[in-house]
Amino acid sequence: xxxxxxxxxxxxxxxxxxxxxxxxxxxxxxxxxxxxxxxxxxxxxxxxxxxxxxxxxxxxxxxxxxxxxxxxxxxxxxxxxxxxxxxxxxxxxxxxxxxxxxxxxxxxxxxxxxxxxxxxxxxxxxxxxxxxxxxxxxxxxxxxxxxxxxxxxxxxxxxxxxxxxxxxxx
Numbered sequence: 001x002x003x004x005x006x007x008x009x010x011x012x013x014x015x016x017x018x019x020x021x022x023x024x025x026x027x028x029x030x031x032x033x034x035x036x037x038x039x040x041x042x043x044x045x046x047x048x049x050x051x052x053x054x055x056x057x058x059x060x061x062x063x064x065x066x067x068x069x070x071x072x073x074x075x076x077x078x079x080x081x082x083x084x085x086x087x088x089x090x091x092x093x094x095x096x097x098x099x100x101x102x103x104x105x106x107x108x109x110x111x112x113x114x115x116x117x118x119x120x121x122x123x124x125x126x127x128x129x130x131x132x133x134x135x136x137x138x139x140x141x142x143x144x145x146x147x148x149x150x151x152x153x154x155x156x157x158x159x160x161x162x163x164x165x166x167x168x169x170x
Contacts, residue, residue, distance in 0.1 A: 064117040065153035068093070068125070069170065071110045073161035077134035080105065080160060085114055086126040092116065110157070120149050125167070129160050141165060 070083055080102055085093040093114040097105070105111065125145040133139050143165040147156060155170040 059117075063151050064119065066114075066116055066118045066149060067112060067153070067155050068114040069110050069155065069157045070105075070113045071108075071157065071159055072105045073159050074108070076161045078131050078139060078160065078162045079133075080129065080131040082130045083113060083160075084128040084130075087114075087116070087118060088123055089126070113158075118149050118154075120151055122146065122148055125156070127158060127165055129165060133162055 066087075068085060072078065072080060080097055082094070082096045084095075085091075095111075095113055101111070123146070125147060126142065127145065128142045129140070131139045139162065141164075145156075145158075145165075145167045147154070147167070147169075157168050157170045159166045159168070
């Protein structure tokens with residue numbers, strides 16, 4: 001009986017050791033798989049970024065590329081609600097701002113409002129801005145900006161304030 005008990009204990013001990021050893025091997029294998037998954041994720045993100053850049057180059061070639069950016073004047077208390085943009089009389093962009101987006105603009109952020117293709121030459125940009133002044137009074141302003149698109153990409157920035165909408169090439 002004592003021999004049977006010793007054999008059973010030895011067998012049980014061997015099974016526990018084998019199970020622990022197998023579990024360690026399994027853990028190592030899982031670590032290896034986790035590392036491989038992380039490498040694949042990193043590769044996919046890298047490829048995605050490259051594809052986005054290639055797509056932008058194909059969709060907006062440098063000879064016709066036009067981008068419009070919006071920012072609030074420093075220290076201005078205007079609460080911007082929306083911006084409506086027409087390029088050469090054609091609707092180009094309409095944007096309604098959320099509280100967080102407005103907060104970002106008030107802290108000096110810049111928003112890319114429009115990206116598109118236009119031919120080289122003279123163009124008209126019609127901008128309509130709606131919002132509220134610091135005293136709660138409704139604010140609406142429209143400006144027409146003339147600009148020249150050359151063969152290189154055109155980046156145009158609009159600075160909105162309570163008094164005006166100004167533009168500058170970037």
